[in-house]
Amino acid sequence: HQLAMFPKQLQDEIWGENPDATASSSIAPFGRIQEVEGGIIFNGEMGWSSGCDHAEWAIVGFNRFNEQGEKSYCFAVIPRRDYEIRDNWYAIGMRGSGSKTLVIKDAFVPEHRIQAAKDMMEGRSAGYGLYPDSKIFYAPYRPYFASGFAAISLGIAERMLEAFKEKTRNRVRAYTGASVGTATPALMRLAESTHQVAAARAFLEKTWQEHAEHGERKQYPSRETLAFWRTNQAYAVKMCIEAVDRLFSAAGATSWFDDNELQRLFRDSHMTGAHAYTDYDVCAQILGRELMGLEPDPTMV
Known part of the structure; x- marks a missing residue:
């Protein structure tokens, strides 16, 4: 692009x-x-x-x-x-x-x-x-560039849902032998993280659809729309990290071993939020200024 x-x-x-x-x-x-x-x-x-x-x-x-x-x-x-x-x-x-x-x-x-x-x-x-037949090239490159980080974060979170289910389904507590996979706390954590990841995907897909629609019309977005596009992906990353953390904190001590997939997903998830484009503290300021009708802060990109 x-x-x-x-x-x-x-x-x-x-x-x-x-x-x-x-x-x-x-x-x-x-x-x-x-x-x-x-x-x-x-x-x-x-x-x-x-x-x-x-x-x-x-x-x-x-x-x-x-x-x-x-x-x-x-x-x-x-x-x-x-x-x-x-x-x-x-x-x-x-x-x-x-x-x-x-x-x-x-x-x-x-x-x-x-x-x-x-x-x-x-x-x-x-x-x-x-390339008049390729509508993507009528859209600014930066929102697509930023979306790449969110796509990775979403994929990690979606895999975390599956990996947590696989690990928890047959897990028993070491001292009591109680089933973890049927316990209420695990079920509630899984349900909330599943909702949160689904919400992140829906939010990203809506934003990506807006990118495509503007490209189809060969219409460049308004400043406010650009502010949303710049920051939506960072909020989706924030949701994905929260969903991963919720599950990892309840996945047990064996999840911390180097050969366990869950600890890798936990580390990779947090890394997706470490890029300058996915820093939500920055993105919240960008969007907040736009919502209040203030001029963009040139120190925020």
Whole structure:
């Protein structure tokens, strides 16, 4: 989605010989640049680049300044030959994502591999309109980008419901031999978490349907709608984490062993809420300001 908003020249470079080529990303604007003729020189250690071992390109963030000193948040697309991958992904959760650090030194990025984030959000990017039959490209990329985290969180929570049932169904208490799977507390926890996960899925599906409907109409959303889209996914993640915690806290001591799936789901669930886009403290402020008619806080993205 994001790459399809770049100029056709870049898209031909990426997909011309390999239509299955992919890009990982590290889009926080930590890159350092030097303006040169025809583009920029990019330097930076860009962290959290999930899936980078399997990608042929990288999308990285930086800030650019015009002659008036005005800042523009931008993305650069860099080929695999121009960066190294630092194997430093030793995390407590989502270990399989391979979210390592890209080390970029003096990489030249031509102008056709650069786009401003604001242009991508407002239908002014170089690739806008290239695919008239694919309505997704008439929607801003950022809500779709954010939804990826919520989709993972939902999948973890849905698996937690099944794993908890599997573990609890035949579980007995060590000292009394009482059945846990038929006890009222376990049943109540399972019921509430099931409702909560179903609510998270319904909420996300409604939001995703709104994305699609706007794309079908080739209509960019209002600022208020964008605020909801930016924050809905974070609230869904919050619900999923709560549902997982409710079950894990009642799953017994054996759930804490390294080889038990439930402890992995617990860790991975919390990791989905640790990203800047799923931080609900930030999202609640964004939506709250919009609901009260206040201008957006530029420190909240």
